[in-house]
Amino acid sequence: EVQLMESGGGLVQPGGSLRLSCAASGFTFSSYAMSWVRQAPGKGLEWVSTISGDGDTTYYADSVKGRFTISRDNSKNTLFLQMNFLRAEDTAIFYCAKEVVVAGAYYFDYWGQGTLVTVSS
């Protein structure tokens, strides 16, 4: 059974930093691209970042480029999101999601339960 468990969320002041983790199990972690998707309170879903299975390729939404860094440790089946220079508008539940590829295109087939990040003074 695929399981994704996020951690590391909390309250942080504007301009501060936070590192999120996502522990994965139930599949061969290194074989799959992984992503972070966020959801502001009462709002819709926003893709944040994606990393390839080997960690060599990363993608970022314009809203976080230069501030957030996605990484992974395949030896520990863990995905990370380092968030720097946080802003109030980054307040959201952050989900990690496993990607699956069909006919060369990638979509999200499993999601974790999310971790809440609140940016406030």
Next chain:
Amino acid sequence: DIQMTQSPSTLSASVGDRVTITCRASQSISSWLAWYQQKPGKAPKLLIYKASSLESGVPSRFSGSGSGTEFTLTISSLQPDDSATYYCQQYNSYWTFGQGTKVEIK
């Protein structure tokens, strides 16, 4: 960037009704579209991928159709458990979600 627009934003229907949600892309995305269901306080759940392929374990009352820029999610006979918010997502170029459609049971 590809924008995704869903309609309606909310809908209220009775158990047993046929329900249709529309999703429009700002440019052609071929069939690279997924649909997710999200219940309050829960993570999204994949329902449909590649516009019309039903994810394993998803009830057959859910179906998807469309290609290019126009897509629909249909629930053939609405059930109480289907009360949720539904999101479309394009994965033709990066990943973009629609704003969501909240489905309520009358």
